[in-house]
Amino acid sequence: MGQKRIHEIPEWVFEFHGHRCPMMPLGYLAGKYALKLLGIEKEKDTNTYVFSETGDGHHQGCFDDGVQAATGCTYGKGNYKRLQYGKLAIIVYKPDKGAVRIRPKPEMLNEISKFEFFKYRKSEIPASQIPREVSDEVINYILSKDFEELFYYEFLKDFTYSPPKKTMTRIICDGCGEPTYENYIKIFNGKKLCPRCYEVK
């Protein structure tokens, strides 16, 4: 499939992700497309949010690593949430800029599933052990498609979200002596306990 690539995935993203699979690049492009549609840059801090409709109970959650790399919304910064719907779709939201929902076209997902890469995966061969030319074949296919060929999008007019209030203050747990963020401390018999010590009190 000698198709011309029109997108590139930086090598650090493959390194971060750990192997070369098609779903991470698909997520990367979904994230890029969302930024383009909202007219915003990759998030450096925490002012943009991603709500991913993937879940913990299925394969292909690799999609989320691509979305995080492209948008700068990450699990660690707390502006990336999985909604556990079991769907490949994301909502990207920035207050004052709006929200957009992106989903891969079902017919495109079907096309991608036909590649040899998935024959290996179905015989339970981990992605890291699939020959490079087999994984590159499907990745190059994705990278040769326009955003419009890969995804549907929809602006969500009334979407809104306020993140929970965060603290930097830590308190020493009276049980284990470990510093614990203050809003996670629970009181029992006048003692300030971390959730683990509270559980076994």
Ligand SMILES: [Zn+2]
């Ligand atoms: Zn992967």
Ligand SMILES: [Zn+2]
């Ligand atoms: Zn404790």
